[in-house]
């Protein structure tokens with residue numbers, strides 16, 4: 083049974099309207115939004131703790147409602163959104179538009195809706211006498227590799243009581259997601275020896291070498307797919323290879339000196355990413371580099387790992403999943419193939435699940451929206467969480 087509250091889902095929608103108006107595309111500063119949230123919480127007597135990036139133009143926000151000496155339950159959301167560039171929006175993406183039971187705007191589903199619901203209920207959390215604190219963790223640069231939250235987690239682990247559980251409010255249509263794939267990203271630069279294209283024997287063609295690497299990545303992909311466990315609940319049920327960008331060469335009649343390949347993988351929690359990466363590195367070292375080096379020792383291949391995100395290891399017995407099952411009455415959880423901040427929290431010893439309103443189908447899309455009914459059901463869920471935090 084939920085205590086009566088004067089706060090309704092309309093207050094959350096008003097808060098969403100406020101958050102959507104900030105253009106927090108990952109390449110932009112998110113400080114205007116963070117300042118606004120900090121001021122809002124400050125008026126309620128809730129202190130915020132900020133961790134900035136190196137430039138000082140972006141920040142994470144951490145705030146606690148309830149007792150300060152113990153770890154509580156974290157409501158975690160990223161404040162950045164993906165670009166609207168090149169997308170065909172019917173209206174201003176940074177102005178909330180309500181129509182037919184839907185709330186449109188960039189970030190409504192992914193994931194300012196969840197943040198707005200939590201913030202709108204902050205006065206209620208403050209009014210209650212919480213035994214278990216509720217924390218807000220708002221991050222920057224999630225959409226570009228979960229970069230920002232790492233600083234927030236470091237600050238929490240080093241300076242504050244370790245939270246009991248984190249709810250990462252990505253859009254899961256209010257279903258519990260207990261696992262996600264990890265990811266690694268790489269930049270491979272092939273350096274060849276340039277020359278006139280009529281004399282290929284005097285040069286080393288970086289694009290041809292790069293092409294062999296790309297073809298090998300496809301072979302690796304095929305092997306992973308053929309070894310898939312059909313019982314896995316991941317879709318697809320195997321580690322996948324990303325090969326997203328390639329560039330190189332200067333003209334049709336010049337042997338290309340450079341070829342750069344951006345690739346990566348999305349790794350099943352049960353797979354050995356080091357082994358897969360090692361296989362690619364071995365192929366490059368044994369099959370690609372020797373041919374380049376035979377022309378000149380200054381030719382070669384360099385592969386740099388540009389980002390790494392741990393998977394969220396499914397754990398149905400974790401305090402986070404147990405709490406969510408208890409509060410929602412759901413008795414199962416799924417897995418997703420995209421990366422989230424939950425794996426970083428888990429790696430730091432903070433058990434997490436992914437659970438939030440709205441559909442991932444709407445995330446990153448033009449005319450992105452969240453159903454008002456999803457906002458309502460998350461509002462009800464958060465009220466149950468508040469009740470729980472008052473007595474547990």
Ligand SMILES: [Zn+2]
Nearest residue numbers: 160192193252
């Ligand atoms: Zn997201």
